[in-house]
Amino acid sequence: MFLSDRERERKAAILKVESEVIGAAREFLREEGFVELLPVIVAPLTDPLRHNTDRALIEAYGGHWHLTRSMIFHKQAAVGVCEKIFSFSPNIRVEPPDWKETGRHLWEFVQLDLEVRNGSREELMDLGERLLVYVLSRVLATCRAELEALGRELTVPTRPFPTFTYREAQRRFGDDYEIALSREARTPVWIVDFPIDVREFYDREDPERPGILLDMDLLYPEGYGEALSGGEREYLPERIRRRIELQGLDPAQYRALLSLAEEGLPPSAGFGIGVERLVRYICGLPHVAEARLFPRVPGELSLI
Amino acid sequence: MFLSDRERERKAAILKVESEVIGAAREFLREEGFVELLPVIVAPLTDPLRHNTDRALIEAYGGHWHLTRSMIFHKQAAVGVCEKIFSFSPNIRVEPPDWKETGRHLWEFVQLDLEVRNGSREELMDLGERLLVYVLSRVLATCRAELEALGRELTVPTRPFPTFTYREAQRRFGDDYEIALSREARTPVWIVDFPIDVREFYDREDPERPGILLDMDLLYPEGYGEALSGGEREYLPERIRRRIELQGLDPAQYRALLSLAEEGLPPSAGFGIGVERLVRYICGLPHVAEARLFPRVPGELSLI
Numbered sequence: 001m002f003l004s005d006r007e008r009e010r011k012a013a014i015l016k017v018e019s020e021v022i023g024a025a026r027e028f029l030r031e032e033g034f035v036e037l038l039p040v041i042v043a044p045l046t047d048p049l050r051h052n053t054d055r056a057l058i059e060a061y062g063g064h065w066h067l068t069r070s071m072i073f074h075k076q077a078a079v080g081v082c083e084k085i086f087s088f089s090p091n092i093r094v095e096p097p098d099w100k101e102t103g104r105h106l107w108e109f110v111q112l113d114l115e116v117r118n119g120s121r122e123e124l125m126d127l128g129e130r131l132l133v134y135v136l137s138r139v140l141a142t143c144r145a146e147l148e149a150l151g152r153e154l155t156v157p158t159r160p161f162p163t164f165t166y167r168e169a170q171r172r173f174g175d176d177y178e179i180a181l182s183r184e185a186r187t188p189v190w191i192v193d194f195p196i197d198v199r200e201f202y203d204r205e206d207p208e209r210p211g212i213l214l215d216m217d218l219l220y221p222e223g224y225g226e227a228l229s230g231g232e233r234e235y236l237p238e239r240i241r242r243r244i245e246l247q248g249l250d251p252a253q254y255r256a257l258l259s260l261a262e263e264g265l266p267p268s269a270g271f272g273i274g275v276e277r278l279v280r281y282i283c284g285l286p287h288v289a290e291a292r293l294f295p296r297v298p299g300e301l302s303l304i
Numbered sequence: 305m306f307l308s309d310r311e312r313e314r315k316a317a318i319l320k321v322e323s324e325v326i327g328a329a330r331e332f333l334r335e336e337g338f339v340e341l342l343p344v345i346v347a348p349l350t351d352p353l354r355h356n357t358d359r360a361l362i363e364a365y366g367g368h369w370h371l372t373r374s375m376i377f378h379k380q381a382a383v384g385v386c387e388k389i390f391s392f393s394p395n396i397r398v399e400p401p402d403w404k405e406t407g408r409h410l411w412e413f414v415q416l417d418l419e420v421r422n423g424s425r426e427e428l429m430d431l432g433e434r435l436l437v438y439v440l441s442r443v444l445a446t447c448r449a450e451l452e453a454l455g456r457e458l459t460v461p462t463r464p465f466p467t468f469t470y471r472e473a474q475r476r477f478g479d480d481y482e483i484a485l486s487r488e489a490r491t492p493v494w495i496v497d498f499p500i501d502v503r504e505f506y507d508r509e510d511p512e513r514p515g516i517l518l519d520m521d522l523l524y525p526e527g528y529g530e531a532l533s534g535g536e537r538e539y540l541p542e543r544i545r546r547r548i549e550l551q552g553l554d555p556a557q558y559r560a561l562l563s564l565a566e567e568g569l570p571p572s573a574g575f576g577i578g579v580e581r582l583v584r585y586i587c588g589l590p591h592v593a594e595a596r597l598f599p600r601v602p603g604e605l606s607l608i
Contacts, residue, residue, distance in 0.1 A: 022342075038579060080312070088342075092346060257608070
């Protein structure tokens with residue numbers, strides 16, 4: 001924890017930017033009519049993810065509770081009550097220890113997670129671009145001194161951002177297109193139309209293009225990698241069940257979700273944007289751990 | 305999760321108020337020069353509390369990590385970097401199952417936790433009053449329809465709020481003064497000067513009145529109980545060590561905190577205010593669980 005004066009100043013500048021990012025995003029979403037929900041930290045059910053992440057569970061009152069990996073299912077249920085919701089949602093993902101080298105992973109991070117009842121992918125892409133432009137503009141206006149101290153030159157990208165399909169990105173850059181494409185890009189770039197076998201079961205399959213999902217990722221330029229990830233959602237019980245099976249998961253584990261869907265989940269779309277990664281991009285930081293005062297880096301222990 | 309139309313409308317009204325509370329508090333604190341930190345969910349060290357709360361631990365990377373019960377030690381370290389900080393900090397406290405009857409307890413809740421370098425108790429009491437008045441005024445201005453739908457008549461209290469010492473409160477209302485005094489009060493009420501043996505070791509002992517702490521609680525009127533809790537902090541390693549021992553805890557468990565204090569923790573003061581309890585008071589809710597879409601009630605399991 002001991003920091004030299006110079007390290008302390010650098011950290012204070014980054015944290016000031018982060019505070020502005022949180023504030024600007026909140027202000028933007030409130031203006032857009034979103035309701036902020038308190039985050040969910042423990043739940044009997046959480047995002048299965050596709051990659052291998054160790055389970056983080058606690059026991060309480062005779063039940064098992066996952067630490068939240070994302071608020072996906074809670075968001076889907078929440079838009080049945082409020083039309084547009086968001087949450088600054090702390091996520092725990094116990095990633096492989098060697099992921100500390102990627103510069104992009106923390107095992108505790110905060111995701112600005114939002115969802116819109118009856119939203120379409122295109123509306124959410126539009127919202128995501130405007131959110132990003134708003135936040136960058138606000139930080140440039142209010143944190144000039146901090147960005148200068150960090151040696152960061154930042155420009156606000158022009159909308160709309162270019163869009164690639166997953167197949168195009170893969171053709172040009174291979175399966176690990178994320179970093180290669182992000183390195184080449186001079187502006188944020190959308191990737192859309194993921195194939196059904198590379199994404200989680202809750203991303204909605206296009207009824208007119210079987211096997212293709214109505215989802216999207218946004219990549220930062222300059223090699224900073226993924227900015228946000230989202231899409232339209234499966235909300236009909238029989239479709240959710242089919243997709244759970246397709247992902248090789250056990251529908252019995254998702255009984256609660258299926259029973260919610262049987263009661264009636266509304267159609268919705270949404271995305272999640274990692275706050276520390278956004279701050280990393282804005283500040284030009286080598287490692288996302290710098291966006292935290294008490295970073296949780298995969299494979300590392302912490303003093304406090 | 306199934307809600308009738310009427311329940312859904314009631315829930316939407318409460319969540320709208322909650323969103324306004326979060327937004328107003330944040331706006332107020334930004335204006336006061338505070339930096340918002342992302343919350344800490346997992347940590348090798350957390351608030352010991354004084355009452356019996358089950359431990360919630362996970363294992364990762366060969367270490368044990370507590371789910372955060374409060375950000376107290378992280379706040380003390382953080383003001384070494386930024387002068388004034390706050391966080392909407394989700395806390396997990398696995399309370400006894402019968403606490404579900406109190407109407408005031410959730411085992412997952414969010415605390416607006418803040419700290420000020422070189423702050424005094426009196427400054428923090430002033431800040432707490434202004435924060436509460438600001439939030440209540442904002443909600444009254446922006447959520448008139450929601451409060452009416454909830455049948456809640458709310459007035460903004462006049463400052464300064466009355467202050468009792470712990471001994472006065474105890475003399476008049478007994479050891480369980482909290483609810484009795486809160487029921488009788490028509491305005492929020494401060495309790496100050498807790499004796500050393502009823503509070504956690506991090507509340508600072510008054511150098512001029514041994515055995516008396518420079519701390520405070522705020523109680524809501526109308527029987528809603530505790531609003532916030534805080535105080536000046538012990539920051540010198542030898543005093544922290546003595547207080548840890550006085551509380552019957554093992555200093556070896558707090559090596560990290562003691563080593564931070566040896567490097568130099570700044571003097572500070574702060575408080576934490578429970579967001580759901582604030583919303584309960586503002587909306588006049590029988591149980592704090594109503595302030596959550598997915599409440600975690602002691603002793604109860606959840607579907608999602």
